[in-house]
Amino acid sequence: QTVSPFLEPGPRTKPNSLxxxxxxxxxxxxxxxxxxxxxxxxxxxxxxxxxxxxxxxHSTLLNxxxxxxxxxxxxxxxxxxxxxxxxxxxEAGRAxxxxxxxxxxxxxxxxxxxxxxxxxxQLVTDTSGFIHVxxxxxxxxxxxxxHRTQVVYTPDASYILHRIRARPGSTLIEAGAGSGxxxxxxxxxxxxxxLVKGKRPGKVFSFEFHEERYHKMKKELSDHALDGIVQLTHxxxxxxxxxxxxxxxxxxxxxxxxxxxxxxxxxLSRQRPQLREGEAGEAGANPWVSPLHPKKSVFICTxxxxxxxxxxxxxxxxxxxxxxxxxVEIANRKLHTARDRVGLYxxxxxxVNSSAKDIxxxxxxxxxxxxxxxxxxxxxQPADGSEPAKVASKAAxxxxxxxxxxxxxxxxxxxxxVTRGEPEIKTHxxxxxxxxxxxxxTAEDEATALARYPIGN
Ligand code: SAM
Numbered sequence: 001q002t003v004s005p006f007l008e009p010g011p012r013t014k015p016n017s018l019x020x021x022x023x024x025x026x027x028x029x030x031x032x033x034x035x036x037x038x039x040x041x042x043x044x045x046x047x048x049x050x051x052x053x054x055x056x057x058h059s060t061l062l063n064x065x066x067x068x069x070x071x072x073x074x075x076x077x078x079x080x081x082x083x084x085x086x087x088x089x090x091e092a093g094r095a096x097x098x099x100x101x102x103x104x105x106x107x108x109x110x111x112x113x114x115x116x117x118x119x120x121x122q123l124v125t126d127t128s129g130f131i132h133v134x135x136x137x138x139x140x141x142x143x144x145x146x147h148r149t150q151v152v153y154t155p156d157a158s159y160i161l162h163r164i165r166a167r168p169g170s171t172l173i174e175a176g177a178g179s180g181x182x183x184x185x186x187x188x189x190x191x192x193x194x195l196v197k198g199k200r201p202g203k204v205f206s207f208e209f210h211e212e213r214y215h216k217m218k219k220e221l222s223d224h225a226l227d228g229i230v231q232l233t234h235x236x237x238x239x240x241x242x243x244x245x246x247x248x249x250x251x252x253x254x255x256x257x258x259x260x261x262x263x264x265x266x267x268l269s270r271q272r273p274q275l276r277e278g279e280a281g282e283a284g285a286n287p288w289v290s291p292l293h294p295k296k297s298v299f300i301c302t303x304x305x306x307x308x309x310x311x312x313x314x315x316x317x318x319x320x321x322x323x324x325x326x327x328v329e330i331a332n333r334k335l336h337t338a339r340d341r342v343g344l345y346x347x348x349x350x351x352v353n354s355s356a357k358d359i360x361x362x363x364x365x366x367x368x369x370x371x372x373x374x375x376x377x378x379x380x381q382p383a384d385g386s387e388p389a390k391v392a393s394k395a396a397x398x399x400x401x402x403x404x405x406x407x408x409x410x411x412x413x414x415x416x417x418v419t420r421g422e423p424e425i426k427t428h429x430x431x432x433x434x435x436x437x438x439x440x441x442t443a444e445d446e447a448t449a450l451a452r453y454p455i456g457n
Pocket of ligand 1: 178180181209236258
């Protein structure tokens with residue numbers, strides 16, 4: 001089975017696989033890269049991605065190292081039905097004309113590495129736009145995925161996965177799947193590499209009761225080659241619990257992003273849940289099978305937007321024997337830090353490698369700027385015609401300033417670091433409730449432990 005590009009992307013982009021195009025810092029577009037078919041009116045064009053930064057034929061994005069910057073190509077997509085000059089020449093039996101100036105190969109690194117000779121006829125002049133080709137990761141997917149619900153963003157997902165101890169080989173139950181944001185993060189967390197005998201493979205059992213969302217997500221998991229590690233079930237977990245094909249997933253980690261987590265908790269017990277009010281028969285499977293790992297402590301997180309939901313969840317957790325119950329809110333703040341550039345840079349190494357001329361020029365410029373500042377700071381002539389107050393200016397009497405003196409005096413000339421909080425923070429603030437259901441310690445476990453670690457020896 002193909003390994004998901006989310007788990008093992010390999011060194012380069014591949015045909016028929018997911019890549020993420022980064023158009024600008026926060027603008028990502030997921031794309032399935034297609035090999036050009038060669039069927040378009042005699043010249044190979046294949047699929048083209050059109051963005052505000054230019055057009056990018058898939059051929060320029062294929063087989064390039066992840067992270068590559070690819071320049072835009074001017075692609076005449078409107079002329080598919082039209083013949084190109086070189087085609088008309090060929091048909092008329094004339095020697096094939098050189099591709100006209102705007103039909104020359106772009107010469108960007110990606111096109112050359114592609115090594116597909118036919119492509120030379122479809123790519124035309126470079127334009128100034130470019131994009132970066134990135135491997136799909138849960139973090140990028142979360143910011144670019146088609147939203148069908150509220151999603152769990154990376155600051156929450158990473159903290160949750162850490163607290164519920166999701167690690168290679170873990171078995172995680174998740175409900176509801178929603179848009180699959182958390183699912184992708186959890187799949188990577190539990191992935192245990194290529195299977196070695198005796199190694200737990202790591203698995204996510206995901207549940208979603210909304211039929212359309214279930215089908216969309218099912219397709220997405222298969223497109224992303226994650227269907228081997230994530231098993232999605234169409235299910236109302238409040239009613240029908242968490243067994244899969246009647247068997248226990250034996251989960252050691254649980255994440256509930258549901259409107260009423262307390263409704264699902266009784267079915268995440270080790271013992272048969274008590275009947276709920278109004279329930280006629282026995283709750284859950286018969287005979288009762290717990291979906292939890294029988295020989296491990298289980299770590300849970302529930303994700304709820306309001307504190308009333310938290311209160312009900314905490315009370316149910318207490319009632320069902322969960323311990324170490326704690327609520328956390330992630331107050332994520334994204335900071336934007338940039339160097340504030342003020343139009344003049346000192347020679348970077350302050351003269352170590354700069355020529356005498358460079359330094360001389362920098363000092364002259366600094367002195368000019370300094371003079372302009374002094375001019376601006378000088379008190380204006382008061383309206384009553386009296387003398388303006390004297391400004392003591394050491395620099396004024398010193399003549400020229402050295403580069404180091406100027407840099408000390410005006411640190412912003414080197415480009416000052418400016419940090420601002422970003423107003424738009426992509427995180428859906430919710431309260432996270434964590435708890436642990438300890439493993440049940442039997443007399444047999446005690447005997448095994450004593451045999452392995454005898455007391456007094
Ligand atoms: N964690 C998801 C993500 O990161 O994309 C988002 C989950 S969304 C907020 C909640 C989902 O729970 C919805 O898709 C909803 O259909 C599903 N859901 C609600 N009640 C459910 C139930 N009883 N059984 C299964 N799924 C349920």
